[in-house]
Amino acid sequence: MTVIxxxxxxxxxxxxTLTVLAVSQWSFAAEKxxxxxxxxxxxxxxxxxxxxxxxxxIAPDALVKVSLVQKNEPNIVISxxxxxxxxxxxxxxxxxxxxxxxxxxxxxxxxxTDQWSLALTQKDEYKLFGESIGQxxxxxxxxxLQDGAVVISAIRTVTRQW
Amino acid sequence: xxxxxxxTRIKKRMIHRILLTLALVCSSTVASSQTVCVFSLIGAxxxxxxxxxxxxxxxxxxxxxxxxxxxTDERIGAEDLKAGHCDALLMTGIKARQFVPFAGSVDSIGxxxxxxxxxxxxxxxxxxxxxxxxxxxxxxxxxxxxxGAAYLFLSDRxxxxxxxxxxxxxxxxxxxxxxxxxxxxIGARPVSSDVTNFAAKFNNGVVDVIAAPATAYMPLELxxxxxxxxxxxxxxxAQLTFQLVMRHEKFSExxxxxxxxxxxxxxxxxxxxxxxxxxxxxxxxxxxxxxRERYALMLDESRTYLIEQGVxxxxxxxxxxxxxxxxxxxxAECVNGSAW
Numbered sequence: 001m002t003v004i005x006x007x008x009x010x011x012x013x014x015x016x017t018l019t020v021l022a023v024s025q026w027s028f029a030a031e032k033x034x035x036x037x038x039x040x041x042x043x044x045x046x047x048x049x050x051x052x053x054x055x056x057x058i059a060p061d062a063l064v065k066v067s068l069v070q071k072n073e074p075n076i077v078i079s080x081x082x083x084x085x086x087x088x089x090x091x092x093x094x095x096x097x098x099x100x101x102x103x104x105x106x107x108x109x110x111x112x113t114d115q116w117s118l119a120l121t122q123k124d125e126y127k128l129f130g131e132s133i134g135q136x137x138x139x140x141x142x143x144x145l146q147d148g149a150v151v152i153s154a155i156r157t158v159t160r161q162w
Numbered sequence: 163x164x165x166x167x168x169x170t171r172i173k174k175r176m177i178h179r180i181l182l183t184l185a186l187v188c189s190s191t192v193a194s195s196q197t198v199c200v201f202s203l204i205g206a207x208x209x210x211x212x213x214x215x216x217x218x219x220x221x222x223x224x225x226x227x228x229x230x231x232x233x234t235d236e237r238i239g240a241e242d243l244k245a246g247h248c249d250a251l252l253m254t255g256i257k258a259r260q261f262v263p264f265a266g267s268v269d270s271i272g273x274x275x276x277x278x279x280x281x282x283x284x285x286x287x288x289x290x291x292x293x294x295x296x297x298x299x300x301x302x303x304x305x306x307x308x309x310g311a312a313y314l315f316l317s318d319r320x321x322x323x324x325x326x327x328x329x330x331x332x333x334x335x336x337x338x339x340x341x342x343x344x345x346x347x348i349g350a351r352p353v354s355s356d357v358t359n360f361a362a363k364f365n366n367g368v369v370d371v372i373a374a375p376a377t378a379y380m381p382l383e384l385x386x387x388x389x390x391x392x393x394x395x396x397x398x399x400a401q402l403t404f405q406l407v408m409r410h411e412k413f414s415e416x417x418x419x420x421x422x423x424x425x426x427x428x429x430x431x432x433x434x435x436x437x438x439x440x441x442x443x444x445x446x447x448x449x450x451x452x453x454r455e456r457y458a459l460m461l462d463e464s465r466t467y468l469i470e471q472g473v474x475x476x477x478x479x480x481x482x483x484x485x486x487x488x489x490x491x492x493x494a495e496c497v498n499g500s501a502w
Contacts, residue, residue, distance in 0.1 A: 066447075068319070076322055078447045084396070091444040095385065128390050161390075 033150045035108040035118055038143060042152075043103045046122075049093045051086055058082050059151040069160035085155065096126035096133070114145035115153075135161045195227040196412055199248035201236040201257075203357065204381060209435055210404070213307075213428060214252060217421075224420055226413065236357060237337070243301075249412040250304065254357075255403035256338050258303065264295050265303035265405055267478040271344055271468060272461025274401045274482060276489070277436075280308055281429050283485050284403075288426040290419055295477065302410035304418040305425030310375030310436040311398030313446075315384055317370050319393045322449065324348065324456045332371040333360040340473045341373070344464045361387070375402050376439035385444055394446045397457050462495075469502060476502065 038057070045053040064085040068076040080088070093099070106119040118141040125134045142154035200214050211232065218228040231248065233239035236257050243251040243261075259266025265287065267273070274280050284306050287296065296303045316322070321330060328349030334341035336354045345352040353369050361382035364372045378384060388394060406425065408418060440446070449457045468474050479502035487496040 070320060073320055076319065076450045077452070078449075079451050080448065084446075084448070087441055088444070088446065091442060091446065094442070095444050129386065131390050133390055 039105045046101050051090050057152055059153045062153050064155040067158040096128045099126040116143045135159050195229045196249040197231055198228050199231045199233055199239050199251040201233050201239045201253045205234055206232040250408040252406045255405050258405040258407050261301040261407045262298040262303045263475040264478050267475040269400050269402050270465055270474045271400050272465040275398055279485050279489050280401045284426050288422040301407050303405050304408045304421040305406035307404040307425055307432050309402040309404050310377045312373045312375055312400045312402050314395040315372045317387055317392045323453045324460045330370040333363050333369045340468050347464050347467055373399055379443055394443050396446050396448045
C-alpha cells in the first residue's frame with residue numbers, strides 16, 4: 001500500500017467519522033426535542049393563564065408576527081417583541097372573562113438543523129366588555145435549540161374574529 | 163449734657179426698635195408659606211399628590227415653607243397662578259408652554275420617541291447652565307416629571323393607516339393649538355374638548371380618535387372607547403410631562419435649581435408608575451408593519467409644521483434634536499443639516 005493510498009484511506013475514515021459524529025449530534029438534539037411535550041406545555045400555559053411559563057418558553061429576542069384578518073380589507077400585519085406579545089396576552093386575560101380555549105397540534109416539521117415548526121389551531125372564546133367574542137387563529141411556533149434547550153424563536157399567527 | 167445723652171439713648175433705642183421691626187418683618191416674609199398649586203384630575207390623592215407632599219417636606223429642609231393646594235381644573239389653576247393666588251403650579255407641559263415656551267415645548271409632537279431620551283433631556287434641563295432658558299417673563303420652570311407618552315387611541319382598528327385619519331373625528335384640547343393644527347394637518351376633523359370631557363367623548367363614540375397617556379387609561383376607563391374593535395397605537399406621539407412653573411420672584415435661584423434637581427431625581431420612580439399603567443392596556447399594538455415609517459414621518463412633518471407656525475420654541479427643538487442624535491447618531495436626520 002502506497003503512502004498516497006494510506007492517506008486516502010485515512011482521509012475517508014476521518015470524513016466518515018466526522019459525518020457519523022455530525023449525524024449523532026443532530027440525532028441527539030432531535031431526540032431531545034419532544035414536540036408533544038412542548039405543545040402540551042404551551043397549551044397548558046394558555047389554559048391556566050400562566051404567563052410566566054409562556055415567557056420561559058419564548059426566546060427573549062423572538063419575533064411575533066400577528067396578522068389580523070379584516071372584512072373587505074387586507075390583513076393588518078403587526079410585528080411584536082416577546083414583551084409586547086406577552087403584555088397583550090396578560091391584558092386580555094385581565095379584561096376578559098369566561099375564557100375557553102381549544103388548541104390542537106396539526107403537524108410538526110423539521111425545518112433545519114435543530115429547528116422545528118409546529119402548526120397549531122387555536123379557538124378562543126371569551127366575554128369582553130359585555131360582548132361574546134370568538135376568534136380562530138392559525139399559529140406556527142418556530143422552535144430551535146438554544147443553549148441546550150428548545151425554545152420558541154418565532155411565532156406567526158393569522159387571526160380572524162367572529 | 164445729660165439731656166444730650168438722654169436724647170442719644172432714645173435715638174439708639176428707636177433705631178434698635180426700627181431694626182428689630184425690620185428684622186421681624188423680613189424674617190416673617192422668609193418664613194411665610196408659599197402656595198404651590200397642583201393640578202390633579204383626581205384631587206388631593208394619588209401618586210402625584212403624594213410626590214408633591216414629599217416635595218413640600220424636602221422644600222422645608224431647604225428653608226421654604228410650602229402649602230399645597232389642589233386644582234382639578236387646570237385652567238382655573240393657571241388663572242390663579244397668573245393672578246398671584248398660586249406662587250407655583252404643577253401643570254401639564256402643554257399648559258406650561260404659555261408660561262415658559264422653552265420648557266413647555268418638551269411635549270412637542272414627535273419630539274422624543276423614548277423615555278430614555280426624555281430622561282437625558284430632563285437631566286440636561288436640570289443643569290445650572292440652562293437655568294436662564296428655564297425662565298420666561300415672571301415665570302420659571304422648577305421641575306419636570308414624565309407623565310407618559312401620548313398614544314393614539316382609536317375606536318376602529320381599520321383606521322390604522324395614516325391616510326385613514328382623514329375625515330375621522332379627533333378630540334383636541336381647546337387650549338392646545340398644536341393638537342388642533344396637527345389634526346387639521348392629517349385631515350382629521352377636530353372636536354374641541356378639554357381634559358375633563360375628552361375621555362367621555364371617546365368612550366361614548368362622539369370622537370373616533372384621542373391622544374392620551376397610559377396613566378389616563380384605567381382612571382378614565384378609556385378601554386370602553388377602544389372596545390372590542392379598536393386599537394391603541396404603540397408609538398409615542400409626544401412625551402407628555404408635568405412641569406412645576408413658579409413665579410420666580412417668590413423663590414430663590416438656589417431653591418429653583420435644587421427643585422429642578424429634585425424632580426429630575428424622581429424620573430425613574432415616576433417611570434415605574436407609567437410602565438405599570440402601560441402594562442394594563444389592551445389591544446396595545448405598534449403601527450402595522452407597512453405603516454410604521456409613514457407614522458414616524460407624519461409625526462416629524464407635524465412637528466416641523468408646528469415649529470414653522472411658531473407653536474414650538476425653536477431653541478428647545480434644537481436641544482431635542484441633539485438628544486435624539488446623541489442616542490441614535492445613525493438616524494437620517496442627524497446628517498440632514500437641519501437645526502431641528
